[in-house]
Amino acid sequence: MKTIGVIGAGQMGAGIVQVAAVSGYRVLVSDIGLAQAEKGKAGIAKRLARAVEKEQLTQPDADAALARIEPQGDYAAFAEVDLIIEAATEREGVKRTIFAEVGKVLRADAILATNTSSIPITRLAQATPDPARFMGVHFFNPVPVMKPIELIRGLATSDSTVAAVEAFAQSLGKTVVHANDAPGFIVNRVLIPMLNEAIFALGEGVANVKDIDAAVSLGLNHPMGPLTLADFIGLDTCLEIARVLHEGTGDPKFRPAPQLVKYVEAGWLGRKTGRGFYDYSGPEPVPTR
Numbered sequence: 001m002k003t004i005g006v007i008g009a010g011q012m013g014a015g016i017v018q019v020a021a022v023s024g025y026r027v028l029v030s031d032i033g034l035a036q037a038e039k040g041k042a043g044i045a046k047r048l049a050r051a052v053e054k055e056q057l058t059q060p061d062a063d064a065a066l067a068r069i070e071p072q073g074d075y076a077a078f079a080e081v082d083l084i085i086e087a088a089t090e091r092e093g094v095k096r097t098i099f100a101e102v103g104k105v106l107r108a109d110a111i112l113a114t115n116t117s118s119i120p121i122t123r124l125a126q127a128t129p130d131p132a133r134f135m136g137v138h139f140f141n142p143v144p145v146m147k148p149i150e151l152i153r154g155l156a157t158s159d160s161t162v163a164a165v166e167a168f169a170q171s172l173g174k175t176v177v178h179a180n181d182a183p184g185f186i187v188n189r190v191l192i193p194m195l196n197e198a199i200f201a202l203g204e205g206v207a208n209v210k211d212i213d214a215a216v217s218l219g220l221n222h223p224m225g226p227l228t229l230a231d232f233i234g235l236d237t238c239l240e241i242a243r244v245l246h247e248g249t250g251d252p253k254f255r256p257a258p259q260l261v262k263y264v265e266a267g268w269l270g271r272k273t274g275r276g277f278y279d280y281s282g283p284e285p286v287p288t289r
């Protein structure tokens with residue numbers, strides 16, 4: 001593999017583009033328009049500049065990585081790529097529409113993968129041109145920092161597809177784990193109920209935002225408290241995953257916390273909208289409740 005296509009230049013997509021470009025791949029990136037794809041590249045330029053400041057990367061290497069990133073206004077050039085990774089919004093309808101569109105230019109020997117955090121791969125495969133060349137490749141946020149990649153095969157995914165994507169994931173310096181196509185795979189099956197429970201605890205008045213975060217972060221030695229982490233992931237994404245777990249298992253233990261639903265309905269999606277369980281407009285995050 002030499003050329004990768006990434007669909008989505010948000011926090012996950014841009015992270016994937018960055019690590020692939022730094023690892024030597026030419027990377028085409030698209031979003032809802034060229035301007036958003038360019039914005040994603042501008043954010044990567046800033047992060048590469050910081051990596052140079054910290055002497056984690058040389059200036060020529062950062063320049064070369066940036067030059068390998070090519071924002072696109074449509075999918076025409078995706079006909080050149082060996083592997084397409086879809087990292088769009090965590091909504092099944094959005095992903096299906098993308099697969100139908102990009103499927104028109106997907107080469108007969110190229111692979112299509114999705115960074116979905118929880119939607120069943122076998123079901124999504126039905127919207128792609130060839131389920132044998134489709135699988136899940138799940139990165140973690142922040143992509144440049146987080147080590148694992150979950151690989152998820154659908155019922156029809158071929159062995160050669162898994163082998164090619166595994167080789168790609170390892171070439172990024174990541175640790176590969178394999179998960180079955182079950183709701184939430186491994187990490188979100190464990191993580192989302194914990195975050196959801198913290199939100200239930202907040203809603204039931206067990207403690208306030210700061211104390212829940214301090215207690216869990218310090219008490220369990222986690223780098224972030226659960227409400228900070230939910231804001232970091234995006235409350236809309238947390239809710240989508242909670243719903244997939246709830247609907248996919250039919251188990252009421254996975255029902256989304258009412259306050260998670262309420263915050264999403266308010267458009268308080270966490271860091272990306274500047275407000276969630278915390279308000280991010282000042283120098284330090286301040287609890288919103």
Ligand code: CAA
Binds near residue numbers: 139191233
């Ligand atoms: N992008 C790239 N790099 C970032 C970053 C970002 N958004 N945020 C922080 N970093 C880097 C910093 O540059 C720094 O790198 P170096 O050590 O090489 O200099 C490193 O991360 C540590 O950053 P800081 O010192 O600024 O801050 P920190 O020590 O508080 O760490 C953190 C920040 C890495 C985000 C840490 O808080 C952490 O690990 N949090 C938990 C993250 C987590 O659980 N992620 C998984 C979310 S679940 C998911 O992604 C799956 C899903 O489907 C929902």
